[in-house]
Amino acid sequence: MSNDDRLMLRVARKEKLTDDVIGLTLVSQDGQPLPHWTPGSHIELALSLYRNGAAPASSDDVLLRQYSLCSDYRDQTQWQVAVLREDSGRGGSRFIHKGLREGDTLQVSQPRNLFPFAPRKKVLFIAGGIGITPMLPMIQQADAEGIDWRLVYLARDRSRMSLLDRLTAYDSNRIRLNGDAEDGPLDLTALLTECDADTSVYSCGPKGLLDALEGMAATQDQWSLHIERFSGGDVDTRGNAFDVVINSTGQRLHIPEGRSVLSVLRENGFKIPSSCGDGVCGSCETGVLAGTPDHRDAVLSPEEKADNDYMMLCVSRALSDELVLDL
Ligand code: FES
Known part of the structure; x- marks a missing residue:
């Protein structure tokens, strides 16, 4: 997050959505409208408080975390995100759940969209748990544009499904809730056999779900798949040693x-700006002027990876002995 484009937003509301999900509503401090954003966008929160106007002691202590915007994308008066508590994570969600209070002020990035919504005639949304968040604005847009959409919302049990109130405005025939505990595991294969060449599948959720969808997508040429990962999961950063050359010097x-x-x-x-360290946020994207990166991120599309013009420095390596970086 560069200092030039950051916003200072106030936590107007912090609410418990489920036992392990907190909802945050962020507003500007001076009542000015917030920047426009599009469905699929996320914002990055700098998780160090400016309590009573006092700046954090050290920038090294600031945690940068990305969360999908899940509110009405046409509403410039407030932004909403939902945060799952991850006790085994690196502390960002625990900070929000335990340390953050209504009235606190946070540094927030401009919205960035790495998960743009550009569907075919029909859309199947598959949300796993907190993966419902980027789906909600997409559903709003799809419904407003008369696109034929369906949502399958998966969770370990139905009590873990947050933001269900945001779905009540829609035709319930379009929505299927599947809690493993109540309904048994969903048969993804059967679900996807109903999809044709007019269908875009948009999904966000845990690694196992997205890996399964990617595997199924690779064996067919009908529906298109668009996913967003919350974490790089088991990114393998092993590999041969290599050199990087700084182009400017x-x-x-x-x-x-x-x-x-x-x-x-x-x-x-x-x-170098960075945030997730997992190859999922795009913060550390850097231009490559020569050499061949070994892309291991979940940000660049297959086409962008083939172009080799950019790489994520936190996870990607080199297939060549040397990379010349645009720094
Ligand atoms: S720091 Fe997030 S992609 Fe590198």
């Missing part, structure tokens, strides 16, 4: 096996 840095490009650059004084 000619400086050469060695990236050993087991170290990321990002960590080596930081160690050498480069200020």
